Amino acid sequence: MPEPLSRLRVADAGVVTAVEGEGSMSVRLLEMGFVPGTRVEVVKIAPLGDPLELRVRGYHVSLRRAEAAKVVVKRA
Amino acid sequence: MIAVAGNPNVGKTSLFNVLTGSRHQVGNYSGVTVERVEGRLAARFGGNETTTLIDLPGMYSLTACSEDEAVAFRTLAATGDAAPDGVLLVLDASNLARNLYLAMQVLEQGAPCVVALNMADVATAAGLPADPDALSRELGVPVVVTNARTGEGAQAIADALRTLVADRPRIVAVGGDAFARVSEAMPPATSQARARWLVTTAAAGQLELASAVEQDALRPIDADTWAQAARELIVARYAEVDRLLQIVGHVEELVDKAPAMTASQRIDVVLTHRLFGILVFVGVMGLIFISIFAWADPVMGLIEDGMGAVSELVSDALGPGLLTELLTDGVIAGVGNVVVFVPQIALLFLFLGLLDDSGYLARAAFLLDRVMSRLGLHGRAFIPLLSGYACAIPAIMGTRTISSVKDRIVTILMIPFMSCSARLPIYALIIGALFVDRDGESSGVDRGLVLLGMYLLSTVSALVMGFIYKRTILRSPTPPLVLELPPYRMPRLSNTLLMTYDRVKDFLRSAGTMILAMTIVLWAVLSFPREDTGAGQGGPTVVANSYGGRAAQSLEPVLAPIGQDWRVGVGIIGSFAAREVLVSTMGLVYGLEADDDDPVQLREAMRDAKNDDGTPRYTPLSGLALMVFFVYACQCMSTLAVVRRETRTWRWPIFMFVSMTSIAYVAALLVFQVGRALGYG
Numbered sequence: 001m002p003e004p005l006s007r008l009r010v011a012d013a014g015v016v017t018a019v020e021g022e023g024s025m026s027v028r029l030l031e032m033g034f035v036p037g038t039r040v041e042v043v044k045i046a047p048l049g050d051p052l053e054l055r056v057r058g059y060h061v062s063l064r065r066a067e068a069a070k071v072v073v074k075r076a
Numbered sequence: 077m078i079a080v081a082g083n084p085n086v087g088k089t090s091l092f093n094v095l096t097g098s099r100h101q102v103g104n105y106s107g108v109t110v111e112r113v114e115g116r117l118a119a120r121f122g123g124n125e126t127t128t129l130i131d132l133p134g135m136y137s138l139t140a141c142s143e144d145e146a147v148a149f150r151t152l153a154a155t156g157d158a159a160p161d162g163v164l165l166v167l168d169a170s171n172l173a174r175n176l177y178l179a180m181q182v183l184e185q186g187a188p189c190v191v192a193l194n195m196a197d198v199a200t201a202a203g204l205p206a207d208p209d210a211l212s213r214e215l216g217v218p219v220v221v222t223n224a225r226t227g228e229g230a231q232a233i234a235d236a237l238r239t240l241v242a243d244r245p246r247i248v249a250v251g252g253d254a255f256a257r258v259s260e261a262m263p264p265a266t267s268q269a270r271a272r273w274l275v276t277t278a279a280a281g282q283l284e285l286a287s288a289v290e291q292d293a294l295r296p297i298d299a300d301t302w303a304q305a306a307r308e309l310i311v312a313r314y315a316e317v318d319r320l321l322q323i324v325g326h327v328e329e330l331v332d333k334a335p336a337m338t339a340s341q342r343i344d345v346v347l348t349h350r351l352f353g354i355l356v357f358v359g360v361m362g363l364i365f366i367s368i369f370a371w372a373d374p375v376m377g378l379i380e381d382g383m384g385a386v387s388e389l390v391s392d393a394l395g396p397g398l399l400t401e402l403l404t405d406g407v408i409a410g411v412g413n414v415v416v417f418v419p420q421i422a423l424l425f426l427f428l429g430l431l432d433d434s435g436y437l438a439r440a441a442f443l444l445d446r447v448m449s450r451l452g453l454h455g456r457a458f459i460p461l462l463s464g465y466a467c468a469i470p471a472i473m474g475t476r477t478i479s480s481v482k483d484r485i486v487t488i489l490m491i492p493f494m495s496c497s498a499r500l501p502i503y504a505l506i507i508g509a510l511f512v513d514r515d516g517e518s519s520g521v522d523r524g525l526v527l528l529g530m531y532l533l534s535t536v537s538a539l540v541m542g543f544i545y546k547r548t549i550l551r552s553p554t555p556p557l558v559l560e561l562p563p564y565r566m567p568r569l570s571n572t573l574l575m576t577y578d579r580v581k582d583f584l585r586s587a588g589t590m591i592l593a594m595t596i597v598l599w600a601v602l603s604f605p606r607e608d609t610g611a612g613q614g615g616p617t618v619v620a621n622s623y624g625g626r627a628a629q630s631l632e633p634v635l636a637p638i639g640q641d642w643r644v645g646v647g648i649i650g651s652f653a654a655r656e657v658l659v660s661t662m663g664l665v666y667g668l669e670a671d672d673d674d675p676v677q678l679r680e681a682m683r684d685a686k687n688d689d690g691t692p693r694y695t696p697l698s699g700l701a702l703m704v705f706f707v708y709a710c711q712c713m714s715t716l717a718v719v720r721r722e723t724r725t726w727r728w729p730i731f732m733f734v735s736m737t738s739i740a741y742v743a744a745l746l747v748f749q750v751g752r753a754l755g756y757g
Contacts, residue, residue, distance in 0.1 A: 019307070021303075022279070022281075022299045022300065022302070022303040023279075023280065023281050023299075023303075024141045024280035024281055024282070024556075025556055026279075026303065027139060027141065027276055027279050027280040027303075027306050027310075028137075028139075028141055028280070028556060028558055029558070030306070030307060030310040030311075031136060031137040031139060031177060031276070031310055032136060032174070032558060033173070033174050033177070033314065035310060035311050035314045036311065038314075039332050041332075043341070044344070044348060046348070046442055046443060046445065046446065047348070047349070047350035047351075047353060047354055047443060048443075048446035048447070049446065050445070050446050051442065051445050051446070051557050051559075053348070053442065053561060055332075055334050055337070057171075057173040057174045057331065058170075058171050058172075058173040058174065058326075058331040058332070058333075058334045058335075058336070059171050059173075059174055059334055059336075059337070059560060059562075060334060060337055060340075060560070060561040060562075061558065061559065061560050061561065062438075062441075062442050062445070062557055062558075062559040062560075062561055063557060063558060064445065064449065064556075064557045067556060067557060067558065
């Protein structure tokens with residue numbers, strides 16, 4: 001069942017099904033490689049509980065939970 | 077002109093340095109605050125006077141989400157005379173899965189292009205093959221394997237740049253209804269590259285960056301359609317990237333594991349650990365702070381001593397007179413006022429460069445984002461703000477790492493509230509003079525506590541002002557994080573030194589001349605008219621009769637309500653050169669030789685000074701009011717000169733000066749009047 005990426009825990013992985021919303025944030029997420037069909041893994045959560053460290057398309061990127069919530073994934 | 081483009085952290089600037097050597101010009105792109113660095117292709121690669129390279133800001137995409145990207149697109153897509161002769165696109169061979177996306181956009185533009193496949197050694201070690209021939213065949217442009225660390229491939233790049241061939245734009249086919257619909261709505265004669273840029277830029281809510289004709293044609297399209305069209309376009313580009321990855325042999329399972337990050341993840345076990353990570357962070361920040369605050373001090377002392385020695389030589393050689401004073405108190409002091417900042421600027425940029433190069437700066441932002449985003453700022457604002465405690469000048473220059481213009485200006489406006497090291501001699505003078513009794517013993521108020529109070533006041537004020545600016549005149553949403561955590565790499569000292577050298581040179585040229593001019597003006601204000609020259613060099617009478625002295629005397633009605641007299645007023649005017657000059661200017665007023673570090677006589681003179689009616693001229697309350705004034709007042713022309721350099725307009729330095737002086741006056745007024753009403757002083 002698809003769910004927001006922000007709900008995944010450390011070491012969980014999923015496949016992007018969509019990036020929700022309009023505006024610069026969703027364009028940016030898509031251009032950074034969060035296109036449907038891409039595998040994403042949660043690597044770490046920052047000490048203060050936010051942001052997340054994610055692995056996508058062969059690199060690591062940090063997103064805030066609010067930003068990660070726009071990415072919809074299906075757990076792998 | 078050759079534009080050098082690439083993602084951040086791919087060795088783009090290193091390669092630029094290899095190709096151009098050490099002579100760079102640092103400036104700004106016209107009309108914006110984005111830094112522009114250009115250099116000439118070095119002679120050893122067969123460069124001549126005409127081959128200029130521009131190091132574009134690092135970017136993931138040409139879509140104008142930030143000013144950096146807007147500038148990069150404008151440079152790459154410029155037409156006519158401004159059009160680039162070619163593009164050097166630097167790709168990280170160990171992360172083609174993301175890097176090739178920018179390549180798709182750049183190749184759409186159709187400018188002749190050469191690809192540098194950098195870090196091929198890292199890629200090979202990580203098990204990702206680097207196949208320049210296959211990539212060259214597929215992209216239709218020359219691909220050269222480079223290693224910016226060793227200089228490998230630089231000659232081949234230079235050769236390829238010299239034989240650039242005009243190319244047709246490489247356009248990736250896009251299927252999808254929304255994309256087709258918005259493409260039809262484009263004004264006639266819109267190039268495909270332009271149309272694609274408009275799609276993602278409009279979807280990002282930045283349609284105002286388009287031309288008037290384009291805006292008119294595209295305004296009817298709703299946000300939903302833009303979003304859908306942009307999605308179709310981006311998905312199509314990434315599909316093409318995936319196809320290329322297959323061809324060069326980057327299989328999906330391998331890419332998914334991010335092999336280039338394996339070693340970095342082991343380091344991050346410590347560096348972003350919930351306990352050790354924060355300890356290391358505090359240690360690193362402490363080191364930066366101590367170095368700017370303390371290590372720079374001996375060098376600054378040497379510079380001051382050196383300037384003093386030169387002054388003495390000049391006055392010995394010329395004898396007393398107006399010219400001597402102009403040279404010593406105006407020109408030489410002015411040069412000193414400029415050069416004295418160099419150690420702190422150099423140290424801050426050295427640290428910023430090494431931290432950025434190594435990949436740690438991104439981790440620091442990762443650790444701190446939760447706190448900084450509450451303020452509405454990016455994690456990158458932290459180091460500049462912290463540096464503000466040492467000196468606002470390097471701190472304000474350090475805000476260049478913040479990409480959002482509004483957030484950068486918010487940070488610049490916050491920095492001068494931080495109690496910098498130049499305020500310390502003022503606090504020390506006042507606390508030493510007025511918060512002690514006759515024998516120099518404590519007068520019941522803990523002096524350390526008063527000092528701590530000033531630092532707390534300045535910190536809280538900076539945060540509150542930032543909060544206010546962010547929500548009023550510089551209102552903008554909290555900047556997105558979307559922060560790459562690049563692989564750790566051994567930082568390269570030579571690159572950082574070169575970067576630091578470029579910034580220092582730029583400071584001396586642009587802000588330095590302004591500071592020098594202001595010092596001379598200030599000297600004139602406190603030295604003319606010279607009706608009574610009999611008092612000798614800079615004697616008390618000259619100062620009192622000077623324009624500055626007279627201004628301060630006529631300002632007494634304004635100074636009295638905050639507990640000050642005209643003598644302090646002269647000091648405030650003099651301290652505009654640099655806050656600590658208050659001490660020596662006050663010394664002049666009292667006809668004393670006042671040492672900045674330990675002005676014993678001046679402390680005593682201030683403590684003993686009486687009004688005509690025999691009451692003490694200065695009280696602890698008036699001293700407190702003066703310190704509060706200095707917490708807030710922007711008594712530093714160098715800060716204003718640097719703000720002008722960084723924002724490229726006089727608007728912000730004027731706003732900063734007027735607002736901070738007003739706040740300072742009101743705060744000092746409150747302290748003095750409320751204190752008096754409560755029976756103190």
